[in-house]
Amino acid sequence: MGSIAEQTKTSNPGGSTEAPDGTELLKIVVDTLEASKAEELVTVDLAGKSSLGDYMVIASGTSSRHVSSISEKLVIRLKEKGYGSSRVEGLKNADWVLIDASDVIIHIFRPEVRDFYNLEKIWVHEEPQDQTAS
Numbered sequence: 001m002g003s004i005a006e007q008t009k010t011s012n013p014g015g016s017t018e019a020p021d022g023t024e025l026l027k028i029v030v031d032t033l034e035a036s037k038a039e040e041l042v043t044v045d046l047a048g049k050s051s052l053g054d055y056m057v058i059a060s061g062t063s064s065r066h067v068s069s070i071s072e073k074l075v076i077r078l079k080e081k082g083y084g085s086s087r088v089e090g091l092k093n094a095d096w097v098l099i100d101a102s103d104v105i106i107h108i109f110r111p112e113v114r115d116f117y118n119l120e121k122i123w124v125h126e127e128p129q130d131q132t133a134s
Contacts, residue, residue, distance in 0.1 A: 022054030022103030025083060029104050032077045033059050036070040038108065044123045046105075054103040058119055060111050061094075067108050068094035074106065075099060 026043065033041055038059035046056055061067035071091055078086050078101055087100040095113045099106040107119060 025078075025101060025104050026055050026057070028077065028081050028083075029057055029074065029101065029106055032074050033057065033070065033106075033108075036073050037066075038070050039111075040114075042120055044120075046123075049123065053100075053105045056105045056107070056119075056123060058107045058109070058114070060109050060114050062111070064094040064110060067097055067110055070108050071097040071099060074108075 030041060030043065038061060040058075040060045042058045044056040044058070046053055059070070061070050068091060071088065071094070075086055075088060078084075078099075083101060086102075089098040090096050095110050096117070097106075097108045099108070109117070
């Protein structure tokens with residue numbers, strides 16, 4: 001298993017070396033997701049994009065059972081680390097679980113559901129190519 005930087009994409013690849021708010025919480029979230037074998041982790045820096053939080057983390061589980069297990073382990077870990085009770089939505093069906101951990105918003109999907117909603121496309125912007133009128 002590689003480092004967080006190797007397994008996690010960020011929307012700010014050349015980012016600053018200063019530790020912005022929420023980075024300790026983000027590390028706990030990413031470490032817990034990796035330990036739970038979550039797949040395709042993507043971290044989105046929300047600075048300047050939204051007041052919802054500092055970061056958004058998107059991950060996949062292999063099945064509803066895996067999504068549920070990942071989510072439950074993460075909520076327990078956050079509580080153990082002193083981050084209180086996180087708001088959790090979608091755990092019953094476990095197709096898409098949303099965990100609001102204050103500064104970090106976590107989305108855990110089954111792969112088909114993740115492909116359908118494609119949150120990465122909404123939140124991670126690529127620079128548009130220069131288009132000139134003909």
